[in-house]
Amino acid sequence: xxxxxxxxxxxxxxLWRRRLRTLLTICGIGMAIGAFVALVGFSRSFEREWLRMxxxxxxxxxxxxxxxxxxxxDESAGATLLALPTVAQAAPMIVNMMDLTPEINALAYGWxxxxxxxxxxxxxxxxxxxxxxxxxxxxxLLAANLDKKVGDTLEIQGSSFTVAGIYHGGSALEAxxxxxxxxVLQQLSSLQGKVTAFHVRLxxxxxxxxxxxxLARAQAQIExxxxxxxxxxxxxxxxxxxxxxxxxxxxxxxxxxxxxxGILGIANTMAMSVLERTREIGILRALGWxxxxxxxxxxxxxxxxxxxxxxxxxxxxxxxxRALALIPQTASIASPTFSPFFLAEALCIAVLAGLAAGxxxxxxxxxxxxxxxxxxx
Amino acid sequence: xTEPLLEVRALCKSYDEGRIEALRGVDLSVAPGDFLAISxxxxxxxxxxxxxxxxxxxxxxxxxxxxxSVLGTSINLDTYRSLSVGFIFQAxxxxxxxxxxxxVQVPMLGVNRDSHSRVQRxxxxxxxxxxxxxxxxxxxxxxxxxxxxxAIARALANNPTVLLADEPTGNLDSVNSAHIMEMxxxxxxxxxxxxxxVTHENEIANSAPRxxxxxxxxxxx
Numbered sequence: 001x002x003x004x005x006x007x008x009x010x011x012x013x014x015l016w017r018r019r020l021r022t023l024l025t026i027c028g029i030g031m032a033i034g035a036f037v038a039l040v041g042f043s044r045s046f047e048r049e050w051l052r053m054x055x056x057x058x059x060x061x062x063x064x065x066x067x068x069x070x071x072x073x074d075e076s077a078g079a080t081l082l083a084l085p086t087v088a089q090a091a092p093m094i095v096n097m098m099d100l101t102p103e104i105n106a107l108a109y110g111w112x113x114x115x116x117x118x119x120x121x122x123x124x125x126x127x128x129x130x131x132x133x134x135x136x137x138x139x140x141l142l143a144a145n146l147d148k149k150v151g152d153t154l155e156i157q158g159s160s161f162t163v164a165g166i167y168h169g170g171s172a173l174e175a176x177x178x179x180x181x182x183x184v185l186q187q188l189s190s191l192q193g194k195v196t197a198f199h200v201r202l203x204x205x206x207x208x209x210x211x212x213x214x215l216a217r218a219q220a221q222i223e224x225x226x227x228x229x230x231x232x233x234x235x236x237x238x239x240x241x242x243x244x245x246x247x248x249x250x251x252x253x254x255x256x257x258x259x260x261x262g263i264l265g266i267a268n269t270m271a272m273s274v275l276e277r278t279r280e281i282g283i284l285r286a287l288g289w290x291x292x293x294x295x296x297x298x299x300x301x302x303x304x305x306x307x308x309x310x311x312x313x314x315x316x317x318x319x320x321x322r323a324l325a326l327i328p329q330t331a332s333i334a335s336p337t338f339s340p341f342f343l344a345e346a347l348c349i350a351v352l353a354g355l356a357a358g359x360x361x362x363x364x365x366x367x368x369x370x371x372x373x374x375x376x377x
Numbered sequence: 378x379t380e381p382l383l384e385v386r387a388l389c390k391s392y393d394e395g396r397i398e399a400l401r402g403v404d405l406s407v408a409p410g411d412f413l414a415i416s417x418x419x420x421x422x423x424x425x426x427x428x429x430x431x432x433x434x435x436x437x438x439x440x441x442x443x444x445x446s447v448l449g450t451s452i453n454l455d456t457y458r459s460l461s462v463g464f465i466f467q468a469x470x471x472x473x474x475x476x477x478x479x480x481v482q483v484p485m486l487g488v489n490r491d492s493h494s495r496v497q498r499x500x501x502x503x504x505x506x507x508x509x510x511x512x513x514x515x516x517x518x519x520x521x522x523x524x525x526x527x528a529i530a531r532a533l534a535n536n537p538t539v540l541l542a543d544e545p546t547g548n549l550d551s552v553n554s555a556h557i558m559e560m561x562x563x564x565x566x567x568x569x570x571x572x573x574x575v576t577h578e579n580e581i582a583n584s585a586p587r588x589x590x591x592x593x594x595x596x597x598x
Contacts, residue, residue, distance in 0.1 A: 005478075010474075
């Protein structure tokens with residue numbers, strides 16, 4: 001059967017000629033995309049878990065500080081909140097990251113024993129903690145990682161706590177967390193009289209008002225009553241809280257550096273390829289190929305490298321996240337599930353990285369004069 | 378009188394900021410269907426003249442006209458090379474990653490011809506060159522004579538008006554040389570193409586109905 005030559009096939013043959021170099025370049029961009037998939041996937045999974053936590057607890061609005069550096073809110077604001085006509089419940093809470101063992105750290109929440117947030121948790125054993133007592137509730141994932149059961153004691157920052165209950169939460173952030181009385185965590189964090197936020201549950205939606213309008217009205221009401229504080233919706237809070245913002249920043253920063261290295265790898269491969277194939281480019285130009293067509297051929301090769309690297313990167317990233325999901329320290333946050341949009345985003349970034357890396361070599365190849373290129377050894 | 382197909386007027390080409398003058402005011406006219414041989418010693422400018430006739434390079438001064446249009450001004454050089462000219466080189470210049478039939482399709486890929494007709498045309502040309510059984514061989518699997526026949530098929534791919542051959546038998550033994558020359562003459566006769574050959578072999582030069590000799594960038598005879 002006669003072989004049919006297509007543009008894509010031609011590109012592929014050029015890459016196939018230098019198989020080892022092509023493979024190494026794909027590995028390079030694959031590592032970069034893998035870092036992107038793992039890190040950004042990790043930070044998005046973190047954000048998703050926050051949102052799930054708010055949704056499962058029925059929190060409509062979080063009331064937090066407006067300023068970035070001062071993150072604590074005066075606990076007395078709770079009374080003002082409860083006096084507002086739209087507010088049904090306002091639960092003060094503290095969230096902190098704590099080392100429970102040298103290997104395991106976890107999110108620590110401080111809630112009041114009667115907080116509506118606790119209603120969404122399913123007690124698997126034991127009972128709720130009691131306010132003012134050195135008691136904690138452990139998420140089932142954390143309890144398994146710590147090998148603790150109800151009645152055991154747990155050392156947290158030099159204080160001894162009794163495990164009062166083990167619960168299952170709707171979010172991995174809850175399943176891997178420790179919850180203790182608000183006052184105890186305030187003392188442990190030297191935040192007496194202060195809280196991280198108030199989680200607000202609104203009264204039922206009045207008839208004739210849209211949910212969006214009602215939420216906006218309640219936010220405006222809270223901010224008017226408590227100047228200096230910000231009322232954010234649960235979805236906003238999930239994406240804007242400092243831990244998530246930090247996770248996103250670290251993820252994007254690290255993967256950008258990895259991407260830069262990957263791009264340099266492709267650029268080097270394409271520059272070498274164009275140099276080695278100078279005469280072949282001259283032949284194509286002698287046969288009447290226009291500059292843009294030569295440019296397209298080289299760019300297609302770069303895009304194929306990027307695409308293949310992207311696929312490899314998705315596998316690497318998925319594998320990394322899966323590994324993180326098995327490690328006790330990160331098991332509560334990492335989730336190796338991706339949305340199709342995220343995978344498409346990773347592939348698009350890989351292809352765009354390939355095109356960016358191939359641009360200069362392609363431009364240089366395309367502007368070669370045929371007669372000079374043919375003379376090239 | 379027939380209008381010239383290719384016309385060269387006061388053609389000069391210099392390199393290295395004018396220190397090397399490859400062509401020094403060449404005038405030449407080639408009629409449709411001509412078979413012209415260009416010979417001369419090394420460095421006489423014969424390959425440079427062929428490159429300028431084929432639009433591979435631009436002259437320093439003077440002009441090359443194709444069907445009365447100036448190359449590079451009235452006619453885009455890429456378009457001219459892809460549709461009006463077929464090149465045959467001494468070193469064949471086949472693409473090593475592509476098999477014979479794919480190499481023949483390369484010029485057609487450059488002009489967006491549909492894939493089915495590309496394959497059909499490449500098959501027909503390779504059969505015409507006696508390579509029907511070697512279509513899927515790669516250049517390194519072909520003999521020198523076979524490679525040059527693939528190169529001729531490739532040159533004919535877009536059915537050009539002019540065939541330009543730069544020492545087409547330079548890398549071949551005498552048997553293959555004679556065979557290739559027979560083929561080129563046959564192609565010219567059958568298709569009514571214009572054939573311009575650069576050669577340093579007197580036998581080939583003398584076989585052409587028209588023969589010019591270059592020396593030091595000028596036409597000697």
